[in-house]
Amino acid sequence: MENISKNKTINVVLAGNPNCGKTTLFNQLTGSKQYVGNWPGVTVEKKSGKVRNSLGRDIEVVDLPGIYSLSPYTPEEIVTRNCLLNDDPDVIIDIVDATNLERNLYLTTQLAELARPIVIALNMCDLLEKNGDKIDVASLEKQLSVPIIPISASKNTGVDKLVEKVVELYDKGKYVPVKNIYSYEVDRILREIENALEDIKQHSYHRKRWTAVKLFEGDTVTWNHYNFTDEQKEHINLHIDEIHTSKNVDREMIIADERYKYICSITEKVVTRKRPAGFLSVSDKIDKVVTNRFFALPFFLLVMLMVFAITFGAPGNLLRDGATYLITDVLGGGLSSLLTYFNASAWAQSLVIDGIIAGVGSVISFLPQIMLLFILLSLLEDSGYMSRAAFIMDKLLRYIGLSGRAFVPMLMGFGCTVPAVLATRTLENQKDKRLTILITPFMSCSAKMPVYLLFISYFFADYGPLVIFGIYVLGMVVAVLSALLFKSTILKGKNAPFVMELPPYRMPSPKSLWLHVWDRLKDFLVRAGTVLLGASILIWFLQSFDFSMQMVSPDESMLASIGKFIAPVFAICGFGDWRASVSLVTGIAAKESVASTLAVLYPGASIADAFSPLAAFSFLVFVLLYTPCIAALSAIHKEMGSLKWTAVTVVYQIFVAWFASALVFQFGTLINNLGMM
Amino acid sequence: MKTLDDLKLGQTGVVARLGSSGALRRRIIDMGITPGATVKKLKTAPFGDPIVIIVRGYELSLRVSEAKEIFLEE
Numbered sequence: 001m002e003n004i005s006k007n008k009t010i011n012v013v014l015a016g017n018p019n020c021g022k023t024t025l026f027n028q029l030t031g032s033k034q035y036v037g038n039w040p041g042v043t044v045e046k047k048s049g050k051v052r053n054s055l056g057r058d059i060e061v062v063d064l065p066g067i068y069s070l071s072p073y074t075p076e077e078i079v080t081r082n083c084l085l086n087d088d089p090d091v092i093i094d095i096v097d098a099t100n101l102e103r104n105l106y107l108t109t110q111l112a113e114l115a116r117p118i119v120i121a122l123n124m125c126d127l128l129e130k131n132g133d134k135i136d137v138a139s140l141e142k143q144l145s146v147p148i149i150p151i152s153a154s155k156n157t158g159v160d161k162l163v164e165k166v167v168e169l170y171d172k173g174k175y176v177p178v179k180n181i182y183s184y185e186v187d188r189i190l191r192e193i194e195n196a197l198e199d200i201k202q203h204s205y206h207r208k209r210w211t212a213v214k215l216f217e218g219d220t221v222t223w224n225h226y227n228f229t230d231e232q233k234e235h236i237n238l239h240i241d242e243i244h245t246s247k248n249v250d251r252e253m254i255i256a257d258e259r260y261k262y263i264c265s266i267t268e269k270v271v272t273r274k275r276p277a278g279f280l281s282v283s284d285k286i287d288k289v290v291t292n293r294f295f296a297l298p299f300f301l302l303v304m305l306m307v308f309a310i311t312f313g314a315p316g317n318l319l320r321d322g323a324t325y326l327i328t329d330v331l332g333g334g335l336s337s338l339l340t341y342f343n344a345s346a347w348a349q350s351l352v353i354d355g356i357i358a359g360v361g362s363v364i365s366f367l368p369q370i371m372l373l374f375i376l377l378s379l380l381e382d383s384g385y386m387s388r389a390a391f392i393m394d395k396l397l398r399y400i401g402l403s404g405r406a407f408v409p410m411l412m413g414f415g416c417t418v419p420a421v422l423a424t425r426t427l428e429n430q431k432d433k434r435l436t437i438l439i440t441p442f443m444s445c446s447a448k449m450p451v452y453l454l455f456i457s458y459f460f461a462d463y464g465p466l467v468i469f470g471i472y473v474l475g476m477v478v479a480v481l482s483a484l485l486f487k488s489t490i491l492k493g494k495n496a497p498f499v500m501e502l503p504p505y506r507m508p509s510p511k512s513l514w515l516h517v518w519d520r521l522k523d524f525l526v527r528a529g530t531v532l533l534g535a536s537i538l539i540w541f542l543q544s545f546d547f548s549m550q551m552v553s554p555d556e557s558m559l560a561s562i563g564k565f566i567a568p569v570f571a572i573c574g575f576g577d578w579r580a581s582v583s584l585v586t587g588i589a590a591k592e593s594v595a596s597t598l599a600v601l602y603p604g605a606s607i608a609d610a611f612s613p614l615a616a617f618s619f620l621v622f623v624l625l626y627t628p629c630i631a632a633l634s635a636i637h638k639e640m641g642s643l644k645w646t647a648v649t650v651v652y653q654i655f656v657a658w659f660a661s662a663l664v665f666q667f668g669t670l671i672n673n674l675g676m677m
Numbered sequence: 678m679k680t681l682d683d684l685k686l687g688q689t690g691v692v693a694r695l696g697s698s699g700a701l702r703r704r705i706i707d708m709g710i711t712p713g714a715t716v717k718k719l720k721t722a723p724f725g726d727p728i729v730i731i732v733r734g735y736e737l738s739l740r741v742s743e744a745k746e747i748f749l750e751e
Contacts, residue, residue: 068704068708069703069707071700071707073700073703100733100734100735101734102709102733103709103733103734106707106709252702252706253695253706253711253712256706256707256711257711257712257713260733261713291729292720293720293722293723293725294723296722296723297723391722391727391729391738394722394726394738394740395722395723395724395726404727497701497704497739497740497743498727498738498739498743499704499705499708499737499738499739499743500738501736501737501738502729502737504736
């Protein structure tokens with residue numbers, strides 16, 4: 001028997017409060033590179049991986065979304081609860097943030113009732129000691145009767161011991177019930193309910209205590225799950241009703257209250273607080289300024305301006321010039337001489353230089369700048385500032401029918417729409433979620449940067465940052481107007497509540513920062529190698545040949561025929577040239593494609609003659625607002641959960657983009673004409 | 678009855694009972710706001726809403742409308 005069990009896969013789940021270091025631990029256990037951030041809700045769906053261990057055992061670990069309780073309300077709670085109840089893990093690792101013991105143990109008391117072997121990974125003890133506090137781990141272990149392993153997920157200490165403990169618990173294979181946490185009176189009633197369930201004998205009762213507690217609380221999911229007959233319901237309720245006569249509070253509250261009382265009775269004994277009254281941690285000191293009633297908004301604007309100034313100002317430009325030099329002059333020049341040296345045919349030279357280098361190269365030269373923006377956004381995310389931004393903005397967002405929580409996805413949208421849309425999963429109600437998904441793509445994503453930068457270099461060299469700033473602001477304005485429109489038409493409803501933890505600030509770790517950036521870099525390189533390369537070659541091919549496969553001038557090419565079919569629609573926006581239309585179509589595959597296609601279609605600086613400055617600006621407005629790329633669309637479809645809503649999003653965005661750029665061009669032309677009169 | 682919203686900045690109070698209902702109420706309970714818990718009003722957002730309180734040793738933000746449903750002992 002022993003041998004059989006040792007060959008079996010041990011299924012482990014990681015459960016714990018949001019932001020307690022679960023994903024960091026998951027990465028340490030599995031050696032994988034999951035996204036980590038310092039805001040509640042980073043993990044929105046469960047992820048699994050194999051645990052690397054020296055014990056030669058096969059251990060599979062699942063990272064669950066962070067939750068405060070096993071109530072069936074928020075999407076994260078539902079995912080976690082279902083996984084714990086249905087998948088019946090062999091061992092539960094409960095990650096407890098030592099700096100926030102009381103609230104973290106509240107979840108522990110619930111997990112312990114699931115009748116599975118459980119081990120507490122006590123995380124961030126180092127931080128606790130820095131604050132001058134101390135936990136008597138041995139005593140806490142004894143009081144709770146749950147094994148505890150102190151770890152530091154970020155420093156990777158104690159993790160091996162944790163794995164050993166998991167294996168030990170699995171090999172022992174039996175569940176040691178936790179000490180009773182309820183008062184005599186409540187416990188008596190819970191036992192009566194357990195007995196009543198025993199009488200009914202309708203299902204397996206290995207989670208008797210859990211079921212009894214949930215029935216006592218009046219948890220509708222549990223009540224509905226068992227399909228009790230009226231008679232059975234009465235049998236169970238008989239005992240529950242007893243409590244009403246003696247206590248004048250509701251049952252959910254009784255259970256929560258007793259859990260917290262139990263926890264307090266323990267923490268009083270095991271935690272020694274050394275910090276004097278009025279002690280301010282570093283986090284508190286930062287918050288004195290950052291969330292100060294008067295400084296908060298100016299500070300927020302300052303942060304945003306700095307992100308903008310660094311990305312588009314001198315530091316970003318320096319990076320771009322360097323990259324452009326490397327790609328166009330060094331790589332392009334080198335390849336060109338190489339091809340000439342080997343006497344490559346004209347079309348091959350044209351393919352490499354006019355197709356691949358012009359197309360993919362033009363976009364890659366913007367990569368360092370995009371990375372810079374990503375590093376800055378990741379710093380905000382990892383430090384804990386995102387939650388503060390949500391807190392500061394809640395009141396304003398309420399005017400447009402959203403809660404402060406929607407602000408995190410919106411800010412992330414400046415990086416990439418895909419994770420931003422996925423992050424809407426943390427929003428508590430459907431209306432907020434749909435509304436946020438509808439407007440997040442208007443937050444100009446970093447893939448659109450190459451297009452803006454390409455245009456300002458030709459048209460707005462003197463006041464480039466101003467034009468880009470205007471574009472970003474316009475995106476936000478359109479987002480707000482759209483939210484107002486939808487809020488008062490098809491997405492009416494009550495505001496979601498705003499009960500949110502403000503996690504302490506943490507120093508962003510270089511490793512986590514690198515993970516964010518690497519994630520994005522990898523994504524970009526994959527796209528450059530597939531979509532952008534493919535599109536550049538295809539565009540080069542279509543514009544170099546006509547339908548009878550003769551190499552012709554672009555104006556007579558296949559591409560021209562296709563582009564000319566769409567182009568008239570954009571005449572009113574000022575860019576009726578077929579090349580512009582073609583680039584917009586390729587932009588649906590990836591936004592950078594707009595830039596790479598334009599670079600192929602307008603060789604050298606010929607783009608400068610193809611657009612008037614006003615038409616160029618109008619074109620940028622269209623690029624800013626129109627439908628996001630395929631990857632983002634698929635994320636939108638996934639999160640909207642309905643084809644109808646995806647269609648609404650796409651049609652709405654295309655229309656808004658067209659309308660806004662037409663408005664810009666026509667209005668601009670009018671002003672120009674008036675000026676001339 | 679006195680509510681959490683009535684506290685001045687820096688003042689503490691002890692929770693007596695909760696109003697509101699359903700998921701919101703459950704959420705508030707789960708976050709540790711139960712009868713007997715000590716709460717301290719820490720700060721307010723730029724527009725006077727939401728507020729931040731300290732409960733069970735951590736910072737929690739909630740709206741004024743939600744704070745009005747948290748009744749304190751006199």
